[in-house]
Amino acid sequence: MPVLALVDCNAFYASCERVFRPDLAHRPVVVLSNNDGCIVARSPEAKALGIRMGQPAFQCADLLRRHQVAVFSSNYALYGDMSARVMDTLARFSPAMEVYSIDEAFLDLAGLPDPEAHARRMRETVRRHTGIPVSVGIGPTKTLAKIANRLAKTDPACGGVLDLCGRDDLERILGGVEVEEVWGIGRRHAAWLRGLGVRSALEFSRLPREVVRRRMTVVGLSTLLELQGVSCLDLEQAPAPPKSVVASRSFGRPVTEAGEMREAVAFHAARAAERLRGKGCVAGNILVFVQTNRFIAGEPQYAVSDTAAFAVPTADTAAVIRQGQAVLERIFKPGFRYKKTGVMLYGLEPAAARRGSLLESPRDAARSRALMQVVDGINARHGRDAVTFAATGVDRPWRMRQGSRSPRYTTVWDELPEVRAG
């Protein structure tokens, strides 16, 4: 029987901000999504105020002001770096670990005499080394570990750790878990289940398998079996190679001009190509999309995408920009107030595995790789965007708002926190 622990950082982004702002220790803190649009992280004090996850910031602006909530724009350089520190610490507690997301990891704790005690040590160590509070849920399957983790977080009696392995009151516990709280059951399926009269994780786990499979596919069936203690989702230690890379953003204000749109597409194309190189891949295909603001009722809506294949799989910024703009030409229609655009690169393969092609000369390919290496090298040393392509624009009047970003404390020299004596 597997023993799986899910370690999940509490209010991760908000906790990262607090590490560098001890004055905020017991104050409500929220972090906003890109473009300062939605709430994406809330400290416990902010949760207590009734601020919802994913809530548009403008809707609760009043509440934020009234309770003097500390508000931060998201700062991914900081969160990514803090995440790496947490994961490094966790890795010392198990030989088998899966980094599941920026703030979560599954660990295999099988064979330990006392997994719960181990988890408590782990929790203390992460806290001491990084300042980030975490919760640990333990169970015989990933889905049950997820549930354990949620209970560990919400029930103060747990002290941040809960082990569901070998509990004889498991059914009672699952009976108290709302069906929409189960990992893998989203809004649509929850609504359908409620319609059937299914309210709890326990009731879901007792549905006929064929009924679940027909409506929720094999994915839903796995969830059901995992709740019964049958492990269907393995620990994935090696990260799977990526299948696609996306770069997209909402605009800071509506865009109507083709020229601005071309700039933005070039900008995202360059970002996507950069990320692709970072992963050591080349892409065979590109997709470009544009869309208007679907929240504005009565305004003409337009949302389309189109794709193109590269003659030769590539990670060359110039090639990606060129092809991206060619696709944009086909889909851009004047007369709309655009909200967002983006570029997806897919059909990825490892750059190293690629063989030469009749369509490109080996010399061109080598020159492209050398140029990209120089660009990436300069940007790594002197900051992102030290060298850019002219097509990506200079002033970028369409770029997103980001009013309250904290310093990149741990990744940019100029923004290191200072400690003053006395």
Added chain:
DNA sequence: TCTGGGGTCCTAGGACCC
């Protein structure tokens, strides 16, 4: 005025091939 961004997996259906 203001509503994120980046991913994965599954299924169905069409094109095409033998």
Added chain:
DNA sequence: TCTGGGGTCCTAGGACCC
């Protein structure tokens, strides 16, 4: 005139996750 069965690949759409 009739009109199989099996396979692959691709795309679009839906659902979910953090």
